Amino acid sequence: MKTLLINGYVALPTEVIQADVLLDAGKISTIGQNLQDQINGADQVIDLAGQVLAPGLIDLHVHFRQPGFTDKETVRTGSLAAAHGGFTTVCAMPNLEPVPDNVEQFKKMLVLNHDDGVVHIKQYATITMNRVAGQLVDFQELKNAGAFGFSNDGSGIQTAKEMYDAMQAAQAVALPICAHVEDAALKGNGVMNAGPVADKLGLPGIPTISETAQLARDLVLAAETGVHYHVCHVSTAQSVDLIRRAKAAGVRVTAEVSPHHLFLDETMITYDNPMLKMNPPLRRPEDRQALLNGLLDGTIDLIATDHAPHTAAEKTGSMLTAAFGITGLETSFAECYTHLVRPGICTLTQLLQWMSLKPAQLFNLQGAGKIAVGQTADLVILNLAQPYEIKVEDMQSKGKNSPFIGEQVYGQVVMTIVAGKIVYQQHQASTTR
Known part of the structure; x- marks a missing residue:
């Protein structure tokens, strides 16, 4: 045709x-x-x-919730949302039930993605069995089955030894580790960024070191192993600085930022508002500026949504009990174009590089990311x-949980x-x- x-x-x-x-x-x-x-x-x-x-957009970080949580989203509704947002390739995280941590379950996911998706869907496998500490997955078998990369997104790898072993295994099969960097003990029961805003609202805070302490550890391990280490949803100024220095030292690290961390910050949480509860949380205005600066100078490589749909019931009430997460596939490009391109902060070409060309180049997505003959x-x-x-x-x-x-x-x-x-x-x- x-x-x-x-x-x-x-x-x-x-x-x-x-x-x-x-x-x-x-x-x-x-x-x-x-x-x-x-x-x-x-x-x-x-x-x-x-x-x-324009070239179809690429999102390296989405949650389609199926199997296990189809009241929040399905592969069908998630991929329709992707198409509505201009995305033609998305990469789906594996925090599902059952978890795609073995070849049999992983292949079932590929069939589901192919049969129900209206866009190209790449599938992550987990780093550990059932996304909990104790046993790594079989990296080679999952790569052979079609894994795009490995991630325990939603949970940080809590010990240096387990992350070191995972990085060695991922490097051996030439696939990336995509890390949710979060020290669970430091995060505690926090629901928003720790600081004066949280104190004023009487809500428990999540300190920036819950992200940066684990990131610093991982960057040392990435330097040692040579793995392609990708940092999901960077949220703090110190994280940007750590990544910048690691890149200068030759560490094979890439990083993403989500639109909500670029355009929202904790000062916008003026009451106990579950629509603004996300993980990592909205940080300080100076963190938001550092993220933008990092995107503009190349420290942060690309924009990814972390599309995380929830039911209406899960995003009502108090931040103390509501789910973490924000949808993004249907708002991402417009938010970025409106707040970055129209004010002259970047060009349309730059934005499309962050949202299409660079994800394709950095993650070896053949045939995607640009308009060219062939x-x-x-x-x-x-x-x-x-x-x-x-x-x-x-x-x-299915998820309408967006403050936009x-x-x-x-x-x-x-x-x-x-x-x-x-x-x-x-x-x-x-x-x-």
Whole structure:
């Protein structure tokens, strides 16, 4: 099937140009000026009407909750949310029930992801059996089964010996360790960032050292083992500094930041508000600025959502009892475009590098992350000119736990295309044939 996209702008890896794009058999076959002469040979024509055609976004960190927690999300609803947010590839964390910590269960996850997903879904395996301390998984067997990487996300690895052994095993099979860095004893029963805001609200705090102490340990171990060590959802200024120094020393470390840590901080928690309970917690304004600085100078490599849907009941009441987590797939690009690109903090090209090109490059996602002839036709059409409101009723995810609901933003996804097939389309998108 041939699809021709005309009358728009195309976001290439280093620039945005006015061009038309021809797709053929699920791949990008031609990028050029005035391809309208090929309309008669196209099965479908999409009029971009001056909008931007960008590479499909990539999210290295999502939770789809199935199996085990389908009241929160399913592979189907999570992947529909991804498509609505412009994501064509997502990487799903393994904190599920049963846990994909063995080949049999892992292969079941791959089948589920393939059969129910509308976007490409890469699957993490766990680092330890059942995501608890004591026994590492079989790294080689899980790689052979198709594991994208290894993570115990939601839980930090509590002993240096277990993390050291895991890093050696991951390095031996040339796959990354993606770490939720958190010392459980230091975190205690905290529900938000430790400090004067928590004290004022009478809520137990989570100190920054619960993140940084374990991160410092892991960076030493990563230097020793040579593993690709990826830091999930960085939240503190000290963490940024530790990663910056480790990179300068040649440690093979990459890092992600989530939009909520870029655009929200503890000063916005003015009452006991469970919608602002997340892990790691929202930190100080100076931490938020350090995260942005780290993103701009390359210390932090990319943006990932940590999409964590919950039921309405789990996100009501007090932060003392509510679940940690915030959804992000359907708000991420718009939040970043509105608060980073429109004010001139970064360019659209930079944002797309953080949300597409760099994840593909750093995690060896072949055929993804850029618009180029021969690439898989994983694409998103973006309306950057018109503001819109983030509304609950528009969300495809089961989880509505987002403090961004009701905000006026820019950067609306008009259409998402996966391997040449339209998987999300706004009603007013213009297509013919």
